[in-house]
Each structure stands twice: as C-alpha cells, then as structure tokens.
Amino acid sequence: MTASRAEPRPRRGPRVWFLLGPVLLVMVIGTVTAGFVRAPYVAYAPGSARSTEPLVEVPRGEGYRTPGEVLFTTVSVVTRPSYLQALWGWVDGDIDVFPSKAIYGDQSADESRRYNLALMDTSKLVAAKVAFEKLGYEVATRGSGVLIVAVEPDLPVSGVLRPGDVVTRIDAKPVRLDTDLIAAIRGHRPGDEVHLVLERAGVKRPVEVDVALSPRPEDREQPMLGVQVQTRDLRFDLPFDVTIDSGSVGGPSAGLAFTLALLDRLTPGSLTGGHRVAVTGEIGPSGQVIQVGGVAQKAVAAREAGAELFLVPASEAAEARAHAGAMEVARVGTLDDALKALSRLGGNALALGRPGADRPGA
Secondary structure: OOOOOOOOOOOOHHHHHHHHHHHHHHHHHHHHHHHHOEOOEEEEEEEEEEEOHHHEEOOOOOOOOOOOEEEEEEEEEEEOOEHHHHHHHHHOOOOEEEEHHHHHOOOOHHHHHHHHHHHHHHHHHHHHHHHHHHOOOOOOEEOOOEEEEEEOOOOOOEOOEOOOOEEEEEOOEEOOOHHHHHHHHHOOOOOOEEEEEEEOOOOOOOEEEEEEOEEEOOEEEEEEOOEEEEEOOOEEOOOOOOEEOOOOOOOOOOHHHHHHHHHHHHOOOOOOOOOEEEEOOEEOOOOEEEOOOOHHHHHHHHHHOOOOEEEEEHHHHHHHHOOOOOOEEEEEOEHHHHHHHHHOOOOOHHHOOOOOOOOOOO
16 A cells, blocks of 8 residues: 655745736835826915014114014915825815816916915005004005906906006096906996906007906806906005015915004004914905915914914804814904904004004104
8 A cells, every 4th residue: 555645735926926016016116106296286285373573674763572473374385296295185184185277277386476476575565554554644555557467268358368468447447556446347247348448568559458247156246357466566655664574475365464463563562462373364455354275274384383363364264263273263354353353362452543542663
C-alpha cells in the first residue's frame, strides 16, 4: 500500500497582485493627480480678524487711543484649488466651494483682483465720509461720471456697454456719481428703456445708446442695468486727511469696520467699551450697511480671534450665527444700528454726533 502525498496548494499571491495591482496603481495616480491638478472652482476658507485702529492714521492732535478693538474680518480665497482641496472644502462645513464662473463671471482672476482693490480704495473714502458726517461735519461728494467695470452676459446691456465706458448722462440728466445712476434706474420698471450718454475709449465724440432694463433676480419687480460700476474720480472734501492702511486686502466689506475705527480714533472714550468687536459689511454713502460675501468664514475667523460680538449685515445674521459658536451676533442695517449694538457693551457710541459732544481734537 503506497502512501499518497498531499498536493501542494497553488500560491495565490502573484494572482492577487495581478488583479489588485492595477487598481491600486490607478488609485495612487488618481490621488496624486487630485492633489496637484487645478479644479475650475474657488474656495472660501476662514481668513483673519485684524485690529483696525492701528491701521488708521490721523493728523497729530486729532486722534485718541482707547481700550477695546474693532476687528475687520477677511476671507481666505483659494483660486483654482486642487481637486483634493475642493473635495475637502465640500466636506468641511466652514469652507464654501463655488464654480469659478459664479465668482468671476467673464473676468480673469487678475481682473477681479484689480477690481476688488479698487473697491477697497473706494470703501475707505466712503468710510471716512460717513464717519466725519456722523461727527457733524459737512462733506461734499464729487465725481466725473460712472465707470462701467463689468457687464453681465446674456442681458440686453451685453454688447451695448463695455467695461471702460463712462456714463455721463441718463435720460438727459447728468450723472456724476454712481448713486446718480442707481437712483435714476430705480425710477423705472423692468423692461423700460433708458437713454445713456457715455464716453468710450478711442471715440472722440460722446456715444449715445438705448438699453432695456432687466429684472433683478432677487426681486423681479425691481429693475437693473446689469453692470458693475464705480464713480470715476471719486473724492470727498474731508475736513482733514486720514489714512487707512488696508494692505493687500480687496473688496468693500471692511467699510463699516473702517467707519467705526475712525470714529473711535477721532473721539475720546471707547466706542466698544473696551471689548473686542468683529465687524463685516460694506458702508454706503448714507450710512447703510450693505451685505457682503463670505460671512460664514468671517464668523469663524472672528470667533477664533476671541471677539465677543460680531456685527453683520442684517440679511446675513442667520448664516453668521450658524458658525459663531458662543460669540454674539448682532444684525445691523445702518451705522446707527451698529452704534446701538456697541452701546449695549458699555461704549460711548450713542454720544457721537450729538450737539455738544466732543469733536476730534477737543
């Protein structure tokens, strides 16, 4: 009787690697690619919350140093993040990811950057105007027309107006400031035609065009031209010069913070009652607070900087609260709303602009 030998089992290693190897290789290549290849998106991440008063310079003898801080908040913008970064942004609740087209439209990133720096320059001028007027000064506003910065595609205005055009008249009325153009448009209805007179580069004579107004996406009963504008040669006759060093930050969203910081620097006592207050919102020429973007990311930056209160445009308060943690959020629609919120912290905000109140340098 012959003993039988067990047959050796076949080795599975080479066959398993033969099957899994290509899959793993594809996964590795995909991961590496996703980490380096740029995606057609823009990511908004929490930025910084910086003290504003040290950025404000006023003439010697005109300013005060007081306890407390007004913090202006920023968003960290990543243009064309990697696919891996974009994926992380979709997972992280504090980061928002948008298609590039939704942010820049037909502008390049560089064009958008230049535009936002111009908006920052304008916001600083408007902030100073509003602050001085709150202190009782008269400030004349001057401009030489309305510059068309960008034109929305797929609207009647597209192909009629061009970036670089300067509107000088609408319906036979002179236009010197962007507010002149906006007010004239608001007097119409969607579908109405407006007659514009403008200056155009390379054309010696004034150009006249008729443009149909479009409905606003957020309110179909309200008209819009469909352009981004700014006042050409905007200037204010301020009682004395002030300087705000905004560095490389662009956009108009620090306007309210600048106004508050100027008021704090130009008056004795503490506007914030010695507290750290974060702020966002564009300031309009009449003291209105205009909504801005990136409020969720700014709320995170303010919270991490230890702010006790965050002042935000009224329409964006709910979004800010969702990211604010224990930090208080106050909704403000005007400069006066902001001053009332600060007075509740124990500051001297409500005394500003009253007859007999201290003027700068008093």
